[in-house]
Amino acid sequence: MRKRTPPARPQPSLPARQPTMMDVAKLAGVSMKTVSRVVNKEPNVRDEVRERVTRAATALGYQPNFSARSLAGERSFLIGYLFGDPGGDYAHRVEVSILNRCRGAGYHLLVEQLDDAAADVAERTGALVSQLRLDGVILTAPITDNAEVLRVLEEARVPYVRIAPDTESDRSPAVRIDDARAAQELTEHVIGLGHRRIGFIKGDPKHAAARLRLRGFRRAMSAHKLEVVEQLVEQGSFSYASGLDCARRLLHRQPRPTAIIASNDDMAAAAIAVAHEMGLHVPEEISIVGFDDAPIAQVVWPALTTVRQPIPLMAEAATDMLLTLLASRNGGAWPSPMPRRELDYELKLRQSAAPLGGYRRRGAAAG
């Protein structure tokens, strides 16, 4: 307790106690309840009164106390962001976009990193939502598909939105791109360059995206009556290190594939590094493509042909869904049908993929 029944000891210049709603009410000549109405933008307040209160609040520098709000009311104005993968910049880009959206809405962001495989995920999630009474939660892969976490959130009746979840898609609102179609298009682009013997590096099977991208690859191959040589499909985990291993194995197969499609850019970048290591020229001797258009895609040389996933837009869409629900004040139940967004991806053609022999012979120059 900050200061209880201040015993009238004259404090000359110490910072005054934070103004409360009561102070604002007195200054504006209204009841506390009316101030509460104004602060919460509730209807049924005359414009004149509303403005008087607003002015009083500004004059005093009034800031609502979130703890009191949360304790007395049914909202905490706190959104939780749960992410799994501590590495990579994906989680961070999502977070920044969420923050951008929360900013104007008066919500604050509480972050937690959960190890998808840990035994106490459910417990940790439960503690989070019941201790802090989060108003809503945003999830990214792979915890988008952690049954325990979802169950806990549902039992606690905390609305949540998933970004790029698995196919159990009726379970909650979600934002995604069509990973399978994107992978299919990407594969078709590679096939269109004349490649026939194409290797594939799979992603972490815990991520739905990994499966969907593989599916798109297979679809494109079979649509073009090309055989998927199972020896040329390697199991990666989305990490650069796993990409190195997979690419080494792939590039030592005989006959060697003429193109490699990796399930994300980190692994594609690793494949390029392996090619360099082996003295293979990219793209003249081997084409390599990735997925995501992560920053690394433009940093490796040659720059990666890849699929751009609009991560900021996806995160913003997810946040907007959640904020819209919370603004509706209907008890946290999603409207029917559940909101769902599928955003557009974009094929980014750069220098890492070309017909065998390259578009033209050239020295060390990049495009």
Next chain:
Amino acid sequence: MRKRTPPARPQPSLPARQPTMMDVAKLAGVSMKTVSRVVNKEPNVRDEVRERVTRAATALGYQPNFSARSLAGERSFLIGYLFGDPGGDYAHRVEVSILNRCRGAGYHLLVEQLDDAAADVAERTGALVSQLRLDGVILTAPITDNAEVLRVLEEARVPYVRIAPDTESDRSPAVRIDDARAAQELTEHVIGLGHRRIGFIKGDPKHAAARLRLRGFRRAMSAHKLEVVEQLVEQGSFSYASGLDCARRLLHRQPRPTAIIASNDDMAAAAIAVAHEMGLHVPEEISIVGFDDAPIAQVVWPALTTVRQPIPLMAEAATDMLLTLLASRNGGAWPSPMPRRELDYELKLRQSAAPLGGYRRRGAAAG
């Protein structure tokens, strides 16, 4: 209000109201205050009682309500993390480390991204701390040195720790490495390889690290009686894009530098890309070194010689300082002298720097 004086309507299977401290007290046969003592690990409770209460709490699945705690007491169990730069993985790595430390301590992390240059930084910071009553705040560059933000935190009496702040270092506890010495060592390494005409790419002058690294560079040069050609010192901003620009200018100077020292790895990676673009072999024709040992350092080809900054350790040390202070319950005043940590860096020698001509001639093989 969740449910006021439940009018005895029998709710067959709806999830029961969350247990409160009162429930635990009844079950354990003690007063609420004693439960509070146990939950907060206060002394003066008999072991037998303590255990009885703990068991009751576990049996009921009791979770303390943070809003109530914060409202009634003087602690919110919330730590704020303020970062400036939305890009790059630095902020994210720091965040993950902070989270790791908060985990066991019963604190939650509230994140906010502040644009250092925006007009409303002070206002936003003030709103954050007074709305949520943060117990403490951790800052990273460049807001470590934003006078407005620091002033607001100090006025609100919110303890804060800075990671790699500017030299106004008596103002708060801080964690850092000796950037100047590290840059000096790095430069001396390059000089030791035989380079004399050395270019330098500066970082964002808003970051203290940028100035310190430049200082270390100049010190090493003058210690070896080498002239710093001002034409070979370019102003970057720590971003990959700025690195491209600077490197292009540098590599078109006549005579060309034989080595480039960049103030971070992103810009060094960009310099390597420019070298590739121009058909220059790294490190045979041009040596390039970076700073930070960011993930990108091992992803570019050839891998970057750089200085490893122990970011996770720094973030953990900062968090520990803050948590220690909060545990001391002395009103948020730092002990004297203020805690301060200077951690060790490490020179990582990889393939991007070598004597002119390389250690030996080789094909496209990497090391």
Next chain:
DNA sequence: CCCCGCGTTGGCAGCGCTATCATACGCAGG
């Protein structure tokens, strides 16, 4: 004339917890 409904405002209990103070008890010293 009264009654009802609607828009607007206020009163007040109480959300779940902690700070403060009071109480109870045991034990040492006078």
Next chain:
DNA sequence: CCTGCGTATGATAGCGCTGCCAACGCGGGG
């Protein structure tokens, strides 16, 4: 025996706000 003190526990008053309900004034229909 009383007093004093330290440890262990309880009673109670809020912290700052919101949900519920009452109160008020006004206009229109019965």
